[in-house]
Amino acid sequence: MHHGAAAAKAAGDGGNRRPARITIIDGHLLFADSLALALESEGFIVTVIDPGEPQASLATVLAAALRSAGRLVLLEHRLGLLGDGLRLVTLLTASGATVVLLTESTAQARWGAAVHQGAKDVLHKTCSLEELVGTARRVRDGLPLMSRQQRAALIEAAFADRDEVQAIRARLDRLTRREMQVLGALMSGDLVPEIARSNVVAVATVRTQVKSILYKLESTSQLAAVGAAHRVDWRPPVPPTRALTA
Incomplete structure (x- = not known):
């Protein structure tokens, strides 16, 4: 020292x-x-x-x-x-x-x-x-x-901050594994078309998953959802080897 x-x-x-x-x-x-x-x-x-x-x-x-x-x-x-x-x-x-x-x-x-x-x-x-x-x-x-x-x-x-963090984490736990992967991609700055292309799924499929993410996180935008995830230091699970599906 x-x-x-x-x-x-x-x-x-x-x-x-x-x-x-x-x-x-x-x-x-x-x-x-x-x-x-x-x-x-x-x-x-x-x-x-x-x-x-x-x-x-x-x-x-x-x-x-x-x-x-x-x-x-x-x-x-x-x-x-x-x-x-x-x-x-x-x-x-x-x-x-x-x-x-x-x-x-x-x-x-x-x-x-x-x-x-x-x-x-x-x-x-x-x-x-x-x-x-x-x-x-x-x-x-x-x-x-x-x-x-x-x-x-x-x-x-x-x-108050502790309570809000706990509420955000509880909402994140409601996401499916695929939704978590999509949210992780959004946190990395990927756009919906890029996520669809990299996972060999339709853009409409990813848009549906994003809408579900926003609903479960009680967020009004992708930016708000990403901000909430970053706030609680959330990280997505390791992606599986198979492609995302609807």
Whole structure:
């Protein structure tokens, strides 16, 4: 793991208190290192953990974070090959750390999911250094970061998104295997005539299958159906060797 240098001065007024420790978990090392330098100049001791290191796993990232003993953990949830970093929030919170999601995402549902799992605040990566330092100081001083109303609104957005995702997946499960294959082709950008030609069936057959897909997904257009499938990271089954039929 990559570690930022310890700050030379103590955070806060007059340098009378011990410097607070901050852990940054982010695969964008240029951003993370720059942020670490800025926070160190404000008197914090900062450790940067790179989830993209060879042999890294969520377990090794968690272990490194626990060793760093950061009172504040700034977590980017997109951890590349390691997947969703939100899986670390509950474990880090249980260790006594204050987790703040520091992310490029603007999705309120994603923010709400982090808060629901224990994150105390969410900051977008475009926030000012002043705002970030202010958050770090509030954590150091044991002050709240987010109002109860803000937390409730974000969690509500997360629950609403979860319910919608579950509904989309349930509708996708209603498709026949052939309809799933057609939807997969549409997701790849294929047009109806191309799908018909590649599967040696009539264009009318594919159009009928598309109409059935739209009906089952409760979508008004092919674009909406494709968007719904992408939203839930749906993938079509492996196509069989025989051609599609009506």
